[in-house]
Amino acid sequence: MLSSEVEDLAGKVRSKNQRGMARVLSMVENGHPLAPSILHSLYNPERSGLTIGVTGYPGAGKSTLTNRLIAYYRKHGCKVGVIAVDPSSPFSGGALLGDRLRMQDHASDPGVFIRSMGNRGHLGGLSGTTRDALEVFSAASYDPVLVETMGVGQAEVEIASLADITLLVLVPGLGDEVQTMKAGIMEIGDIIVLNKADRPGIEQLEMFVNASLDLIPDQISRPTVISCSALSGEGIEKLTDAIANCVSFGMGRRVIARRRTKLILRSIIREKGKELARKHVSDRYGSIEEAIESILEGKTTPYEIGEMLSGFLENKRENENECKRD
Ligand SMILES: Nc1nc2c(ncn2[C@@H]2O[C@H](COP(=O)(O)OP(=O)(O)OP(=O)(O)O)[C@@H](O)[C@H]2O)c(=O)[nH]1
Numbered sequence: 001m002l003s004s005e006v007e008d009l010a011g012k013v014r015s016k017n018q019r020g021m022a023r024v025l026s027m028v029e030n031g032h033p034l035a036p037s038i039l040h041s042l043y044n045p046e047r048s049g050l051t052i053g054v055t056g057y058p059g060a061g062k063s064t065l066t067n068r069l070i071a072y073y074r075k076h077g078c079k080v081g082v083i084a085v086d087p088s089s090p091f092s093g094g095a096l097l098g099d100r101l102r103m104q105d106h107a108s109d110p111g112v113f114i115r116s117m118g119n120r121g122h123l124g125g126l127s128g129t130t131r132d133a134l135e136v137f138s139a140a141s142y143d144p145v146l147v148e149t150m151g152v153g154q155a156e157v158e159i160a161s162l163a164d165i166t167l168l169v170l171v172p173g174l175g176d177e178v179q180t181m182k183a184g185i186m187e188i189g190d191i192i193v194l195n196k197a198d199r200p201g202i203e204q205l206e207m208f209v210n211a212s213l214d215l216i217p218d219q220i221s222r223p224t225v226i227s228c229s230a231l232s233g234e235g236i237e238k239l240t241d242a243i244a245n246c247v248s249f250g251m252g253r254r255v256i257a258r259r260r261t262k263l264i265l266r267s268i269i270r271e272k273g274k275e276l277a278r279k280h281v282s283d284r285y286g287s288i289e290e291a292i293e294s295i296l297e298g299k300t301t302p303y304e305i306g307e308m309l310s311g312f313l314e315n316k317r318e319n320e321n322e323c324k325r326d
């Protein structure tokens with residue numbers, strides 16, 4: 001019964017049924033117990049869909065740029081998916097109001113599927129939701145899928161870099177040092193987009209960004225820098241060319257498949273490891289709070305609890321091996 005429901009929903013996603021897709025996305029977001037089985041059925045590391053993360057400071061023009069990219073890819077006959085991620089928002093389902101206004105040119109286009117994601121019940125938080133939503137979009141043959149995140153905090157950067165290619169959007173006048181000098185920010189993007197090139201200060205920003213890139217260690221590949229104006233559309237084709245170049249030169253399909261699989265597996269290991277460890281500590285002490293009390297009362301230490309967890313995982317593995325031998 002369950003497996004037929006799983007296959008039915010996975011089939012709907014594959015056949016691009018928009019209602020089925022919306023249903024599966026909600027299940028993913030709410031941590032529905034069937035969601036992992038549906039994702040298992042949909043997963044294909046070599047699927048052709050390209051995912052593009054768009055990150056940058058609030059107001060940098062990410063939505064305006066996303067809107068331009070949607071128009072460009074639609075003109076070239078692609079079906080485009082958009083995930084707008086807002087960690088501060090408890091709302092999800094439809095597009096966020098501001099983004100909906102900016103992307104309204106495409107809201108009624110059946111070849112564009114826009115979905116916003118806020119914080120919900122997914123164990124892996126918003127990055128887990130986005131990771132899984134990307135699979136759903138790609139399985140439904142949306143190509144490319146654009147992921148816009150608000151802000152450039154650690155969580156947003158992590159989310160944007162779940163995509164195959166990440167665009168980091170900077171603008172003149174925000175204080176070049178602030179934009180570029182934040183720990184490792186220049187290393188986030190495969191492409192650094194200097195948006196609002198119609199504004200004064202673009203040359204200084206270009207110089208500053210290039211000088212900052214000179215400081216990046218050699219082993220990290222140097223991002224491409226593209227100036228454009230999302231408002232006027234100038235430079236957008238240069239950007240889409242740079243995206244295409246990233247795919248054809250930097251990463252063939254197999255490279256993308258491997259990178260994608262590594263990212264997903266790493267994030268699932270982190271998520272499950274955390275869940276398992278938390279649960280075990282809670283079971284042992286009643287709750288995490290009570291474990292803290294025990295430490296404060298001198299009954300144990302965080303390190304002893306760490307050792308206890310290692311022992312627990314080792315035993316679990318031994319038990320599994322024994323089961324296999326039986
Ligand atoms: N002059 C100029 N203004 C732009 C350009 N791109 C975007 N804007 C304007 O900048 C403002 C913010 O644009 P958004 O696209 O909403 O920026 P955002 O990065 O999505 O903003 P948040 O989602 O709130 O972080 C809007 O008023 C846009 O019209 C550009 O290339 N040039």
Ligand SMILES: [Mg+2]
Binds near residue numbers: 062148
């Ligand atoms: Mg926006």
